[in-house]
Amino acid sequence: xxIIEVDALTKRYPLPSGKGGTFLAVNGISxxxxxxxxxxxxxxxxxxxxxxxxxxxxxxxxDSGTARIDGIDVKADPYAVKKIIGVQLQAxxxxxxxxxxELLELFAALYNRRIDPLELLDRVNLRxxxxxxxxxxxxxxxxxxxxxxALVNEPKVLFLDEPTTGLDPQAKHNLWDLVRELNHxxxxxxxxxxxxxxxxxxxxxxxxxxxxxxxxEDSPQALIMKYAPEPPRAxxxxxxxxxxxxLTGHALRD
Amino acid sequence: MTxxxxxxxxxxxxxxxxDRQSIFFSLFFPALLMIAxxxxxxxxxxxxxxxxxxxxxxxxxxxxxxxxxxxxxxEVTLGDESSLRRGVVEGDYRLLLVLPPEFxxxxxxxxxxxxxxxxxxxxxxxxxxxxxxxxxxxxxIEREFRDMSPLFSLAIEDVQARSQSYLAFLLPGIMAFTxxxxxxxGSGFNIVEYRRKGILKRxxxxxxxxxxxxxxxxxxxxTIVLVQLTxxxxxxxFALGVELVGNYATLYLxxxxxxxxxLCLGFCLGSIAKTQQSIMAIxxxxxxxxxxxxxxxxxxxxxxxxxxxIATMLPLSYVATAMREIxxxxxxxxxxxxxxxxxxVWFVVAFVLAIRLFVWKEVAN
Numbered sequence: 001x002x003i004i005e006v007d008a009l010t011k012r013y014p015l016p017s018g019k020g021g022t023f024l025a026v027n028g029i030s031x032x033x034x035x036x037x038x039x040x041x042x043x044x045x046x047x048x049x050x051x052x053x054x055x056x057x058x059x060x061x062x063d064s065g066t067a068r069i070d071g072i073d074v075k076a077d078p079y080a081v082k083k084i085i086g087v088q089l090q091a092x093x094x095x096x097x098x099x100x101x102e103l104l105e106l107f108a109a110l111y112n113r114r115i116d117p118l119e120l121l122d123r124v125n126l127r128x129x130x131x132x133x134x135x136x137x138x139x140x141x142x143x144x145x146x147x148x149x150a151l152v153n154e155p156k157v158l159f160l161d162e163p164t165t166g167l168d169p170q171a172k173h174n175l176w177d178l179v180r181e182l183n184h185x186x187x188x189x190x191x192x193x194x195x196x197x198x199x200x201x202x203x204x205x206x207x208x209x210x211x212x213x214x215x216x217e218d219s220p221q222a223l224i225m226k227y228a229p230e231p232p233r234a235x236x237x238x239x240x241x242x243x244x245x246x247l248t249g250h251a252l253r254d
Numbered sequence: 255m256t257x258x259x260x261x262x263x264x265x266x267x268x269x270x271x272x273d274r275q276s277i278f279f280s281l282f283f284p285a286l287l288m289i290a291x292x293x294x295x296x297x298x299x300x301x302x303x304x305x306x307x308x309x310x311x312x313x314x315x316x317x318x319x320x321x322x323x324x325x326x327x328x329e330v331t332l333g334d335e336s337s338l339r340r341g342v343v344e345g346d347y348r349l350l351l352v353l354p355p356e357f358x359x360x361x362x363x364x365x366x367x368x369x370x371x372x373x374x375x376x377x378x379x380x381x382x383x384x385x386x387x388x389x390x391x392x393x394x395i396e397r398e399f400r401d402m403s404p405l406f407s408l409a410i411e412d413v414q415a416r417s418q419s420y421l422a423f424l425l426p427g428i429m430a431f432t433x434x435x436x437x438x439x440g441s442g443f444n445i446v447e448y449r450r451k452g453i454l455k456r457x458x459x460x461x462x463x464x465x466x467x468x469x470x471x472x473x474x475x476x477t478i479v480l481v482q483l484t485x486x487x488x489x490x491x492f493a494l495g496v497e498l499v500g501n502y503a504t505l506y507l508x509x510x511x512x513x514x515x516x517l518c519l520g521f522c523l524g525s526i527a528k529t530q531q532s533i534m535a536i537x538x539x540x541x542x543x544x545x546x547x548x549x550x551x552x553x554x555x556x557x558x559x560x561x562x563x564i565a566t567m568l569p570l571s572y573v574a575t576a577m578r579e580i581x582x583x584x585x586x587x588x589x590x591x592x593x594x595x596x597x598x599v600w601f602v603v604a605f606v607l608a609i610r611l612f613v614w615k616e617v618a619n
Contacts, residue, residue, distance in 0.1 A: 057459050061615070079461050087459040091452025097272035098265065109261040110460040149456075 003188050004033035004056065008065035011051050027212035028065060035156075038179065038189045040203035042196075046211040049192040049200075050090065053159055056190075057087050065216060068158055078248040083111065088159040090165075092142045094134040100145060101130045104152060119129045124148045124178060128129075140171025140252065144178065151182075158182065160191035163196055169245055170252050176202050197241075200224075232234030255469075262470030263477075270478050277482070284432045284482070284486055288494060291421050301383065304328045305347040306573040307335035312358030315331075318395050319378055342372055342593070347374045349384065362447065376554075422496045426581040427550035429483055430574035432546065433509060436482060436535055437516030438523065440475040445524025445617065446533045454617060465615045472517045479513045480506070500580035511597050512573035518604035544570040569604070574595035 011026040026048040033039045054060040056067050057077035067074040074081050082189065085205045093101055105116040121127045124144040137145060143163055150158055160179070164172045172195075179202060183189050193199055199206045200220045207217040216223055255263075262506065271277070301469065308315050323330045326554070331347065332339070341347045350372035357367050369392075373381055384587065396401070448454045457467065490496040498505075527533035548570035549562065557565055565571055576593035579585035611617075 059455065059615070061461060084461060085459070089452060089454075089456055089459070093451035094453060094456075095265075095269050095448075097269055100267070102265065106261070106265050107460065109258055110457070112258065153460075180393045198420045237477065 001035055002032040003035040003070055003206070004031065005068045005188070006031040006033075006056070006065070007067075009052065009055060009062060009067055010064045011048070011055060011060065012063050014036045024212045026055070029080070029209075029212075029214050030065075031189065031207065031214070031217075033190060035188050035206040036183070036186055038183050038191070038202055040199045041207040041209060042194065042206050043192075043197045043209035044194060047209045048210055050161055052209070053161055053190070053192060054076055057085060057159055060083060080103050083153065084156045085154065086147075086155030088143070088146040088150045088158075089162060090161045092134075092146040095200060096135060099132060099133060099146075100126065103134065104148060107149045108152040110199070113153060120151060121150050123181075125174070128195065138253075140167050140174065142172070143167065143175055147175075147182075155187065157188045157190060159186070160189065162192055162194055163211045164193070169241055170248070172198075173245075173250065173252045188222065256466070258364065259466050259473075260467050262466060263474045264472055266474035267359060267477060270474060277478075279480055280432075280436055281485055283488055284428055287428060287488055288421065288425070288486075291424055301329040302327060302349075303331070305331045305333065305338040305341055305348045305350040307333060307338050307350060307352045309335070309355045310357035311355070314358050314395065314399055315353045316354070318392070319356075319400070321395060324399045325391075339372055342374060345374075349381070349607075351388070352588075364507060397411060421490070421494060422498065423552070423578070425487075425490050425496055425498070425572050426577035429486060429509070430512060430548075430570060430577050431545060431550045431577060432486065433479055433483055433513050433573075434516045435541060436479045436568050437475065437513050438520040438541060440479065441471060441517045441520030442522075442524035442527070442533055442537060444471065444475075445531075445612075446527055446530055449617060450530065454614070458614050464612055465609070467614075468521060468612060476510065476513050477519055480509065483509055496582045498583040500582070501584070501586070503587075504581045505577060506598065507575060507587075508576045511567075511601055512577075515569050515573070515597070515600045515604045518608040521608040522604070522611045525608075525613075525617050544568050547571070548574050549573050567596065569597075569600040572600065 007030050008028045009026055010024065010029070012022040013025050015021045015023055025148070028119055029048075029052065041052060043049050045224075051060060055062050056069065056074060058074055058081055062075050069081050070084055072080045072084075098106070100121060101117040104115065104120055108115040109111050118127055118130060121130055124147055126141060127149065129141065129145075134142065134145060145157075147160070147163070163173055167175065176198070178193075179189055189200075190205070204218060205217065205219050206223065207214045208223075209215065216227065220224070306319060306322065308319060319330070319332070322328050331341070333341075335350070335352055338347065338350045342350045352370040352372065354367060354369070357369065371381070371388075445454070491498065512521075519540065520537075523533060523536050527536050547557070547565040548568050550566070550570065554562055554565050554571065572593045576585075576590045576597065579590045579593070584590075
C-alpha cells in the first residue's frame with residue numbers, strides 16, 4: 001500500500017537573474033512510495049531532489065499537483081503531516097551551548113511528547129556524547145544525531161536529505177546500518193543521494209531525476225538490467241573502497 | 255502559558271545565559287559609561303569656571319575677587335589676560351572677566367568703569383544667565399564701599415536646588431538606550447543567526463506554531479534584559495550613589511513595555527534582513543537615529559523645530575521620557591499619560607508587525 005502518493009507535483013522558481021521569468025525546479029512528477037520501503041531519489045545536483053523532499057515536508061509551497069502522506073494532504077493540513085514525519089535536513093547545525101540530551105528533549109517537546117533521550121542516543125550509538133554540544137561532533141556523529149532528532153516523534157516516514165554526503169566510508173556504512181535497522185522496525189524511509197552505491201545497496205527502489213523530471217523508477221537491479229550498456233562485470237578483487245576498508249578497518253573513527 | 259511555551263522559554267533562557275561573553279559585554283559598556291560620567295561630574299558639578307584677569311591695584315578689585323572666590327557658584331582662576339583668553343578658547347573657562355586698571359570706586363566719583371567680559375560666542379546663551387549674577391555681585395560690592403543699604407534685596411539661589419547630579423538625570427536615558435539595544439540585538443540578531451544555521455528550517459518541519467516560537471523568545475529575552483537592567487540600576491544606586499526618587503514598580507512597568515516593543519521590532523528586522531551584515535546595517539538604521547533624537551543624551555527641546563515632532567514620536571523617546579519622569583521626578587502613571595499612550599501605540603504596532611513579518615516559511619528559507 002502506498003504511504004506516499006504524489007501526483008503531478010510542480011514547483012517553479014523565479015530565475016536568479018531577477019529579470020522575471022521562471023524555471024521549473026520540479027516538473028509534474030508522480031510517485032507511489034510503499035509503506036515499509038527504502039526509497040531513493042537519485043540525481044545530479046540541482047535536479048530538484050531536495051525541492052521535491054521539501055514540498056513533501058511542507059517546507060516549500062506546492063505550486064500545483066498533490067502530495068499525500070498516510071492519506072493526509074500536505075497542502076491542506078501541513079501540521080497533521082508534520083506530526084507523522086521525521087526530517088533530517090542537509091544543514092545539521094543546532095543551538096550552541098545546548099547538549100544533545102537537552103536538544104532531544106526540546107524536539108520531543110515540540111511534538112508534545114516525553115522521551116528518554118539516552119535510549120534514543122543508544123539507538124544512534126551516541127550515548128557517550130549525551131552531554132556534548134553538537135558543534136563538538138564529527139560529521140558522522142552529526143548525521144546520526146540529526147536522525148535521532150528526527151526520531152523523537154516515532155515517525156511513520158523518515159526523510160533523509162543526502163545523509164552520507166561528506167562522510168568517510170566507516171561513517172557511511174555505519175549510517176546505512178542504522179537506516180536498515182530503522183527500516184527493519186517498519187519505518188518508511190525516503191532519501192536523496194548522488195551516491196550510486198548507496199542507491200544500489202540500500203534502497204529497495206529508486207527514482208532517477210533529471211531537470212525536474214523522473215526519468216526512470218524501479219528497483220536498482222531492474223534498472224541495471226534495463227539501462228546498463230552491458231552486463232555489469234564483477235570486479236575480480238573488489239573495488240578501491242574494499243581496499244580502503246581492509247586497510248583502515250570497519251571500526252568507526254568518530 | 256502552555257507547557258510547550260514554558261519548555262521553550264526554559265531552553266532559550268539556557269541558551270542566552272550560557273552565552274557569558276555577550277552578557278558580560280552588554281553590561282560592561284553601559285556601566286563604563288556611567289562610571290565615566292559619574293567621575294566627570296563629581297565634586298565641582300555645576301560650578302561655573304570663571305577666569306579673572308586683574309589689572310587693577312585697588313582695594314575694590316581685591317574685594318571683588320575675594321567675594322567671587324568665596325562664592326560656591328564659581329570656580330575662580332586668576333592670571334594675565336592673554337593666557338586666560340587662550341583658556342577660554344580652549345574651553346577651560348566659561349568666561350573671562352577683565353578688571354581694568356581704573357577699576358576702583360571712590361566715594362565721590364560717579365564715572366563708570368567698564369569691565370570686559372570675554373566669552374566664546376557659542377556660549378552666548380549662558381551669558382544671559384550669568385550676567386545678572388555678576389551684576390548683582392558688583393552691585394553688592396559697590397554698595398558696600400559706598401556704604402549704601404540696598405532698597406531691594408534679591409537673593410539668588412543655586413538653580414540646582416534639587417541637588418541632582420547629571421548622572422541621576424542621565425541614568426534613565428542610559429537604561430532606556432541599553433534596553434533598546436539589548437532587545438533589538440536579542441531578537442533580531444538571533445533570528446538571522448538561527449536562519450543561517452538552518453535551525454529555523456529544522457524547527458519548521460516540526461509542528462511548532464510561529465506564535466509559540468515568538469512568545470518563547472520574547473519571554474526568555476525579556477527575563478534576561480530585566481535582570482541586566484536591574485544589575486545596572488543596582489550598580490548605579492549602590493556603587494555610584496545615584497538617587498532615584500520614583501516608584502520602582504512603575505519604572506519596571508515602563509521598562510517591561512519598552513523591552514517588549516524593541517524585541518518585537520527586532521523580530522521585524524530579523525525577518526526582513528537576510529544576512530548578518532544586513533541585520534547590522536538595518537539595526538543601526540533603527541538604533542542610531544533614536545540615540546540622537548530620543549532625548550537620551552540631549553533634550554528634545556534643543557533640536558530644530560522641524561525634527562522635534564518626529565523625535566517625540568520615536569519609541570525610544572516615549573520610553574526614555576517616561577522613565578526619566580518616573581525616576582527623576584517621581585511621576586505617577588497619570589502624570590506620564592502622553593508617554594503611556596505613545597508606548598501603548600508602539601506596543602501594538604510592533605507586535606502586529608512582528609507577527610505579520612515573521613512568516614516562518616519565508617523567514618526560514
